[in-house]
Amino acid sequence: xxxxxxxxxxxxxxxxxxxxxxxxxxxxxxxxxxxxxxxxxxxxxxxxxxxxxxxxxxxxxxxxxxxxxxxxxxxxxxxxxxxxxxxxxxxxxxxxxxxxxxxxxxxxxxxxxxxxxxxxxxxxxxxxxxxxxxxxxxxxxxxxxxxxxxxxxxxxxxxxxxxxxxxxxxxxxxxxxxxxxxxxxxxxxxxxxxxxxxxxxxxxxxxxxxxxxxxx
Amino acid sequence: xxxxxxxxxxxxxxxxxxxxxxxxxxxxxxxxxxxxxxxxxxxxxxxxxxxxxxxxxxxxxxxxxxxxxxxxxxxxxxxxxxxxxxxxxxxxxxxxxxxxxxxxxxxxxxxxxxxxxxxxxxxxxxxxxxxxxxxxxxxxxxxxxxxxxxxxxxxxxxxxxxxxxxxxxxxxxxxxxxxxxxxxxxxxxxxxxxxxxxxxxxxxxxxxxxxxxxxxxxxxxxxxxxxxxxxxxxxxxxxxxxxxxxxxxxxxxxxxxxxxxxxxxxxxxxxxxxxxxxxxxxxxxxxxxxxxxxxxxxxxxxxxxxxxxxxxxxxxxxxxxxxxxxxxxxxxxxxxxxxxxxxxxxxxxxxxxxxxxxxxxxxxxxxxxxxxxxxxxxxxxxxxxxxxxxxxxxxxxxxxxxxxxxxxxxxxxxxxxxxxxxxxxxxxxxxxxxxxxxxxxxxxxxxxxxxxxxxxxxxxxxxxxxxxxxxxxxxxxxxxxxxxxxxxxxxxxxxxxxxxxxxxxxxxxxxxxxxxxxxxxxxxxxxxxxxxxxxxxxxxxxxxxxxxxxxxxxxx
Numbered sequence: 001x002x003x004x005x006x007x008x009x010x011x012x013x014x015x016x017x018x019x020x021x022x023x024x025x026x027x028x029x030x031x032x033x034x035x036x037x038x039x040x041x042x043x044x045x046x047x048x049x050x051x052x053x054x055x056x057x058x059x060x061x062x063x064x065x066x067x068x069x070x071x072x073x074x075x076x077x078x079x080x081x082x083x084x085x086x087x088x089x090x091x092x093x094x095x096x097x098x099x100x101x102x103x104x105x106x107x108x109x110x111x112x113x114x115x116x117x118x119x120x121x122x123x124x125x126x127x128x129x130x131x132x133x134x135x136x137x138x139x140x141x142x143x144x145x146x147x148x149x150x151x152x153x154x155x156x157x158x159x160x161x162x163x164x165x166x167x168x169x170x171x172x173x174x175x176x177x178x179x180x181x182x183x184x185x186x187x188x189x190x191x192x193x194x195x196x197x198x199x200x201x202x203x204x205x206x207x208x209x210x211x212x213x214x215x216x
Numbered sequence: 217x218x219x220x221x222x223x224x225x226x227x228x229x230x231x232x233x234x235x236x237x238x239x240x241x242x243x244x245x246x247x248x249x250x251x252x253x254x255x256x257x258x259x260x261x262x263x264x265x266x267x268x269x270x271x272x273x274x275x276x277x278x279x280x281x282x283x284x285x286x287x288x289x290x291x292x293x294x295x296x297x298x299x300x301x302x303x304x305x306x307x308x309x310x311x312x313x314x315x316x317x318x319x320x321x322x323x324x325x326x327x328x329x330x331x332x333x334x335x336x337x338x339x340x341x342x343x344x345x346x347x348x349x350x351x352x353x354x355x356x357x358x359x360x361x362x363x364x365x366x367x368x369x370x371x372x373x374x375x376x377x378x379x380x381x382x383x384x385x386x387x388x389x390x391x392x393x394x395x396x397x398x399x400x401x402x403x404x405x406x407x408x409x410x411x412x413x414x415x416x417x418x419x420x421x422x423x424x425x426x427x428x429x430x431x432x433x434x435x436x437x438x439x440x441x442x443x444x445x446x447x448x449x450x451x452x453x454x455x456x457x458x459x460x461x462x463x464x465x466x467x468x469x470x471x472x473x474x475x476x477x478x479x480x481x482x483x484x485x486x487x488x489x490x491x492x493x494x495x496x497x498x499x500x501x502x503x504x505x506x507x508x509x510x511x512x513x514x515x516x517x518x519x520x521x522x523x524x525x526x527x528x529x530x531x532x533x534x535x536x537x538x539x540x541x542x543x544x545x546x547x548x549x550x551x552x553x554x555x556x557x558x559x560x561x562x563x564x565x566x567x568x569x570x571x572x573x574x575x576x577x578x579x580x581x582x583x584x585x586x587x588x589x590x591x592x593x594x595x596x597x598x599x600x601x602x603x604x605x606x607x608x609x610x611x612x613x614x615x616x617x618x619x620x621x622x623x624x625x626x627x628x629x630x631x632x633x634x635x636x637x638x639x640x641x642x643x644x645x646x647x648x649x650x651x652x653x654x655x656x657x658x659x660x661x662x663x664x665x666x667x668x669x670x671x672x673x674x675x676x677x678x679x680x681x682x683x684x685x686x687x688x689x690x691x692x693x694x695x696x697x698x699x700x701x702x703x704x705x706x707x708x709x710x711x712x713x714x715x716x717x718x719x720x721x722x723x724x725x726x727x728x729x730x731x732x733x734x735x736x737x738x739x740x741x742x743x744x745x746x747x748x749x750x751x752x753x754x755x756x757x758x759x760x761x762x763x764x765x766x767x768x769x770x771x772x
Contacts, residue, residue, distance in 0.1 A: 047288075050296070125295040128287075151290035160291060187290055189283050201340035203327050207297050209338065210323035214280050214293075 008085055018093055020061050022083065027060035027134050036133070037064035041071055044129050048072060051127035055080065055118070055149055057142050058134030059103055062090035066097045078102040078117055080145065082138045108141070109148045113159055122149070123163045152186040170204055171195045190215055217247035220304065220312040220330065224274055224321045226418075227257045228497040228522070229368070233315060234265060234504060235384040235525075236372035241267035243378035250307070260478045263389045264504070274300070274324075305329045315372055317355055334375060349629040350374040356746065358521060363717040364621045367602035369525050374629070381599045383527075386504040388486055392479030396487065399480065403472050408442040409571060412474070412484065412507075414493035416449055416456050421515025421547055421554075422494045426460055428560040430467045432492075435564020437469065440571070445471040446488070448481060448498065490571050492563070499524050510570055512563070514554050516543040519592070525602055529594040530570050530578065534558055535587070557588045566591065575607070582607035597650035605654055613655060613666045620670065620764070623647055624757040628749075633756050644763025648771070651764070664768050671761045674754060680715055681751050684708075688744055712743070719750040 009021040015032035029036035041048070041064065048054055048068070052075065056065060059081035068077055079101055081087050087105045090098075102117055112118055128149045135142035148156030161171045172195045193212040196205055219240065223230050230253050240249060248269045253261060255273035262271045275296075282293040289295075305328065314325040314335025322338040334348050336355075346352040350371050358365045366374075373379055413433070417423050433445050445464065449457040457473045464471035474484055481498055485491060485505040492510045493499045495517035502509050503525040513519040513533035518540040523531050533539065534554035541548065562585045569577040575593065582591040590611075592604040601622050605615050623643055627633050651663055658666075687708055 122289075125292075125299070126289060127292075128289065146287075150286070150288065152286060157290065160289070164291070186286050189290065189293060192290060192294075198341070203298075203301070204294075206323045206327035206338060207294060207301060210320055210327065211279065211283060211293050211297060213318070213320035213323060214276065215283055216280060 008089065017063070018061065020086070020089060022086065022137055025137055027058075027086065027137065028063060029133065033061055033063045034067070037067040040064050040131060041067045044127070047127045047129070048075070050125065052076065052124040053078070053121040053126040055121055055126060055128045056131060057128065057146055057149075058131035059086055059090045060131060060134035062094035062098060062103075064131050065090075065101050065103075066094055069098060069101055076100075076121060078104060078121055080104045080106050080112075080118075081134065082107055082141055086134070106145070109144055109155060112145060112148060113155075118149070119159075119163050122160055123165075147186060154187070157187050157191075166204055170197050170200050170202070172197060188215070217244050217311070218307055218309045219244060219247050219249045220307070220309045220328065221249065221251045221268075222312070222314045222316055222321055222325060222328075222335070223251060223253050224276075224316040224318065224324075226254075226497070227260060228495075228500045229316075230257055230261045231264065231497055231500040231504075232369050232522070232525070233372055234267075234386070235369055236315070236376045237265060237267040238384045239373055239378045239380050240376045242380050243376070250309075252304070263391070263479050264386050264482070264501070266387065272300075272304070301327045313375060315351075315375065317351065317359065348375050353625070353629070357719075361717065362719065364618055365520050366622065366625070367523065367525060368521050370601045370622075374626070379600065383596075383599060384504060385506075386482060386501070388483050389479045392477070392481075392483035395476060395480035396483035399474060399476065399484070403474075408444045409440065409490070410444050410446055410484075410488035411436065411567065411571075412446045412448050412488050412491045412493075413471075414448050414491065414496050414498045415460055416453055417494040417496050419495075419515060421541065421552060422517050424494060424512050424514060424555055424558065426463050428555075428558070428563070429460070430464055430469065431560030432563040432567065433464065433469050433471070434467065435561050436567045438564075439568045445469055446474050446484070447471050448474045448476065448484065450481075451475045451477070490567060492567060493524075495522060502526070503529070508570055508573075510563070510567060512558060513540070514558070515539070515547070515552070516541050516545075519604065523602065523604065524594060525596070526594060527596045528573070530566060531592045531594065531604065532558060532563065532566065533590055533592070535590060559585055559589065562589060579607045579609065583609055586611075595654045597653055603654065613658065613663075616651065616655075616663075616666055617670055617673075619647060619650060619654075620757055620760055621753075623760055624753050627756045627760070628753045633752070633759075640759045640763045641766075643760055644765075644767045647760060647764045648767040660768055660771055664765065667761055667765050667768065671758065671765070674757050674761060677715070677718060678751070678754050678758065680711070681719075681747060681754060684711060684715070684747055685751060687711075688747065691740075715750070719746045 007023045011019040011021055011030065013019045013030050013033055015034065017033050019030060019033055020027045054068065054075055054077045056077065056079040059065065059079045065077065065079050077100060084105045087103050091103060104115060104117065106112055106115065128146055130142060130146055147153045148159065151157045151160035161167050171192065189211045193208050196208060221237065223233050237249065249267060250270040250272055251265060251268045252272045252274050255275040256277065258271045258273040265271065279293045279296060282288045282296060309330040311332045312328055312330035314321050314337065317336055322336040322344050325333065325335060325337045335351055336344055336346055338344050346355065354371050358371070413429055415426065415429055436443055447457050447460050454475050457475060461471050461473045476484060478501065482501055482505060485502050485507045488507055490508045490510065491502045494512050494514060499509065499511055509524040509526055509529040511519065511524045511529060511531045513523065513531055519531045519533055534557040536553045536557055538548055539554040562581060565581055566578060569581065578591060586608045591607040593607055595603045595605055597603060603615055603618055606612055627643065632638055655663060
């Protein structure tokens with residue numbers, strides 16, 4: 001058992017479900033993780049319903065992923081965790097219940113760009129949802145992954161646009177309009193509109209320009 | 217045949233489309249007609265737009281929330297909007313109209329596929345085109361500060377291009393009828409004329425003070441003690457309406473609140489006698505009902521473009537110079553002078569006279585209060601266009617110019633004037649018929665005098681515009697070689713200033729000409745085109761006036 005797995009502590013919740021602590025911190029509710037999972041899914045229900053693929057940050061004990069699978073039978077679900085041990089634990093705990101969800105272990109954004117499953121997921125309508133009980137353990141890393149997956153930082157912007165065949169030749173991804181990291185600002189639809197290739201005038205251009213008009 | 221209509225403004229704008237949609241349905245009885253409106257209004261307008269097969273929602277708020285939410289993917293609003301557009305494009309529309317003059321609608325319209333498209337659409341390099349002379353007119357003249365403009369409903373109808381000369385009315389819905397029956401039984405009365413006051417508008421500039429409403433109601437009740445005062449509002453306005461009711465009660469008036477859905481409100485309008493309202497969607501709804509309308513046009517409310525579109529509606533507006541002001545701009549005065557200048561006694565007495573259709577009394581009131589307010593009667597001659605007649609004695613025939621102007625624009629846009637046998641004669645007879653319908657109290661010789669007076673002014677304008685055209689040609693000849701833009705003298709700008717309001721095309725046209733860069737060249741070209749258009753339209757006006765004169769001569 002390596003040092004990271006030594007920091008894992010198995011618990012039994014008040015609802016008599018199996019739970020987990022990492023470095024002394026809970027990765028799910030100590031009272032009722034299933035109820036917590038249902039609540040989490042319901043909170044994001046609208047967004048999940050609209051999306052074709054769902055990317056979840058934070059695997060933890062995986063109860064929320066089971067709930068997600070049960071609720072959305074035809075959606076592509078993938079879940080990312082920065083702890084290999086947690087991924088292994090979830091696979092053991094929920095293995096049978098999670099038939100369609102891809103569990104992915106990533107340590108950084110660089111890993112994220114190399115992952116083919118993630119690249120495929122963002123080619124369609126997708127949503128990124130963070131499971132707070134897990135992501136608080138590695139907040140900065142998960143936040144960076146979230147901004148990247150949402151295309152809100154420069155690397156993520158290039159990555160996301162690069163996956164869309166209808167957009168990658170229309171958007172100038174290599175010439176950023178502002179140095180986001182320095183100004184600590186997230187990219188917006190305005191930046192997307194500013195990066196449009198002015199020589200092209202098609203459906204995508206008009207949709208993005210229409211969205212720019214909606215910025216308040 | 218599949219047709220799509222875009223209307224992405226507010227509720228009132230969607231209601232104003234009803235007549236054009238009726239015309240469209242008559243033209244294409246078997247077509248499938250869809251309309252794209254903002255989601256917040258889609259369920260509200262659905263029961264009234266009976267000529268439409270499907271009301272499609274544009275969820276502006278959801279898109280805006282996605283755009284502003286850093287937890288959403290940067291492409292989430294793109295995916296959402298693309299799904300809507302793809303759904304529309306799957307319909308493979310044969311004909312599409314964009315009746316919204318905004319950048320947003322222009323961009324959306326360009327993304328929508330249709331075999332034929334009419335209305336503002338965006339092109340590459342931030343250019344745009346209208347595909348309809350009427351929508352270009354709406355952009356250049358109506359929104360460009362011209363002093364004679366068509367009502368929006370008329371413009372929509374001309375864009376559709378199949379005018380049915382019949383009144384358009386809405387049908388009550390079962391839900392509305394049931395709601396109003398329940399309301400009537402809860403308030404417990406059936407007798408006495410029902411006067412509906414629509415006190416609250418969406419803009420404080422358009423809100424007449426409650427104290428004035430109370431005063432006006434008191435004035436009315438002096439002569440009509442049996443009248444029942446109803447304060448109408450949406451359920452979401454309950455706090456405002458309840459507060460008004462309390463204030464009325466404190467002044468001894470038993471006003472009844474009516475917090476109703478739009479369908480319920482329409483049913484209430486159908487059984488009531490008079491609606492007094494500011495610029496609200498209820499006003500537009502009432503235009504399609506049986507009720508008499510008294511409109512208080514305040515703030516940015518421009519009665520020429522959005523006034524109550526109903527024969528014999530009465531519009532009272534302020535004579536304050538800044539009215540109507542620009543929409544969504546704050547009031548430029550220390551207090552709302554346009555509201556203050558409308559006397560509550562005038563409104564109260566006008567309510568009583570309008571209920572009795574007593575136009576003679578209304579004319580007297582117009583003269584008496586004429587220094588501060590104008591009373592105008594709405595005419596829809598032969599259901600062809602909206603015309604305002606001032607009820608003040610010496611201003612009554614001022615709108616004769618509007619009448620001829622409207623006919624001239626129709627001639628111009630249909631290019632009828634270019635035909636070898638252009639029907640100026642029959643157009644003259646038609647105008648004469650409308651004059652007789654509107655100004656029944658004037659004798660033919662009085663009318664003829666007014667026509668001659670107008671002819672002089674139109675001829676004078678032709679002279680002025682001719683001079684400008686000559687100068688423009690001269691400027692063009694002299695601007696060559698290194699000089700990219702024409703030199704515009706201050707004297708020339710002054711002359712342009714004098715005709716600015718007649719040719720429209722943007723505010724402060726003369727100022728725009730002073731740019732000595734690409735904008736200057738662009739503005740100069742625009743001016744040339746506007747001048748050319750105004751010259752041709754004015755020539756048509758002259759010919760029409762001469763035809764009207766001969767038609768009048770024959771009858772004298």
